[in-house]
Amino acid sequence: MAFLSTGPIENNPVSGLRPSQQVTVKIVNRSVDSASSISIQGYYLNAGTRVMYVNEVLPIAENQVITKNYYADFNGFEFTFVVPDNLADMNDPVQVSVWGKSSTGQLVTAHRLVSEELLGENNGGEAGPTGSTGATGPSGEQGPQGATGPSGEQGPQGETGPAGSGEGTTGHTGPTGTTGAGLPGPTGTTGAGLPGPTGTTGAGLPGPTGTTGAGLPGPTGTTGIGFAGPTGTTGAGPRGVTGLTGVTGLTGLTGQTGVTGLTGTMQYPKVYAGTNTGFVYAINALTNQVIASWPLNQPGTGTKTGYGSAAIDTLRHKLFYSDGFSVVKVDELTDQIESVYVVGNQPRGMSINTITNTLYVTNWSTNSVNIWSIDVDSGTVSTITVGTAANAQPIQVKVDPFTNRVYTLQDVVPALTVYDVSTNAIIQTIPLAGSRPHGLVVDPFRDRLWITYNGANYVNSYDLSTNTFETNITIASSIGNLSANLVTNHLFATGLLVYVIDGDSRTVIATINTGGNSNDLPAVNPYTTLIGEYPANSVYVPVGQRNYVTVIDQKSNTQVATITVSQTPLWTVIDPFVN
DSSP, X not given: OEEEEOOOEEOOOBTTBOSOSEEEEEEEEOOSSOOEEEEEEEEEEETTEEEEEEEEEEEEOTTOEEEEEEEOOSSEEEEEEEEOGGGTTSSOOEEEEEEEEOTTSOEEEEEEEOGGGSEESSSXXXXXXXXXXXXXXXXXXXXXXXXXXXXXXXXXXXXXOOOOSSOOOOOOOOOOOOOOOSSBOOOOOOOSXXXXXXXXXXXXXXXXXXXXXXXXXXXXXXXXXXXSSOOOOOOSSSOOOOOOOOOOOOOOOOOOOOOOOOOOOOOOOEEEEEETTSEEEEEETTTTEEEEEEESSSSOSOOOOOTTOEEEETTTTEEEEEOSSEEEEEETTTTEEEEEEEOOSOEEEEEEETTTTEEEEEEOSTTOOEEEEXXXXXXXXXXXXXXXXXXXXXXXXXXXXXXXXXXXXXXXXXXXXXXXXXXXEEEEEEEOOSSSEEEEEEETTTTEEEEEETTSSEEEEEETTTTEEEEEEEOSSOOOOEEEETTTTEEEXXXXXXXXXXXXXXXXXXXXXXXXXXXXBOEEOSOSSOSTTOOOOEEEEEETTTTEEEEEETTTTEEEEEEEOSSOEEEEEEESOOO
């Protein structure tokens, strides 16, 4: 892979205001026939600590340009970019530039970096030595001035070659070029081309006569100066090897800034909750207020959603959920149903690969051994066999977008299968000791899996790099579902209580009483610090026994609010950026 970085950028306040309030990132794929993708991570630097607050993987089509804006009102920040191996050696077709902008939208010159200035691989080599310049030969004797003949049309300029030995037809006379370098030679015979009316013998077209071309002096040829066109300067002797490209010079002065465009509006983060009574609720994550609700499918054959049966495409801002017999797609900007994908009975766990725009859904019906793969663009539904026994009943699925591998939990026959989409084959089956596995988190940054069980009182961590179980984290009761903040490396396991687990130390660091059994899918906002005073630090837990969604503050690990919905909420999901 190709790795690029801005390096740490200082952004301390000047007269009480930081120079850059926002960072604009422009990405362009200059390839005309190869799509690619790019991973973006942003970090803020505060009091000696480097904390990730941006983590995105973007697909980029041929000749596509993408513009992304990020908050940057910190004392320091850094952005890194990763381009896959498949295009890393093709003259760097994926180019990146980073632009700091002030609170008024003005560019900050000190915070402007184009692709060649980013730190990392493939950024040029050291400067090589310049080849030596040949000595200029002495001028030949000037012939007598002939009478001026009419000028012919000027031909295109070409490279000067050595004087020919044969006589060609006279070319159209062009202006005399600069003196050719090298030892003087005999004047070439008349250049090629149709002759104009011949004047008396002379140097050709009037005007200041250039010095005689290279070669040893000889007899004066007939009228004309060789092939038409301005003559370039010729080096004397063989040309030296071209040196390596030198370091790019300092950037020139920034031009005047154009007129500032109209100010855009930022959409609030959105939380969605699905209930067992057949409704979906949209919640403003800044005010914790319900802003819309609608039946699962209008019209539709399904009447109930399932535990944990929802997913969010945070790149295209689409919501997916189960209505009992099919999968429904909703546009988050309008909260309107866009598509319905008919799959079969009891679709449950879901996960989307935002790079390939493919949704994976488990088939939890009796004696099932498969999951469904949905191509969201075309609407094509395919079946993938993942079960290792006739009654496996897959219950949860997660996809790693970087490796394009699909991880599936089997409910009745405890096991986890690893399916490689690129080879369309199961490449690994991991037996599980716990009963009724239910929750699954894939951490692609630390190469780790986390698994919870309905029939056991512990959480597993599994190291994908060594293919070994690392530890069992004991919990006071059986666990339902599981979500994670991969920025802070904290996990939230639901059951009789909500258990907060530190992924680094693999210990329970807090327990939270939500007022009822909450073993359903929680939604975690990964950005604990975001834009200004926005409260972007919440976890949303559906509490089926109490018909509400509990709001937990990630910084204090305490319950701070409840949001009433209809009976038995079964899942929540969140989109931190809906714009």
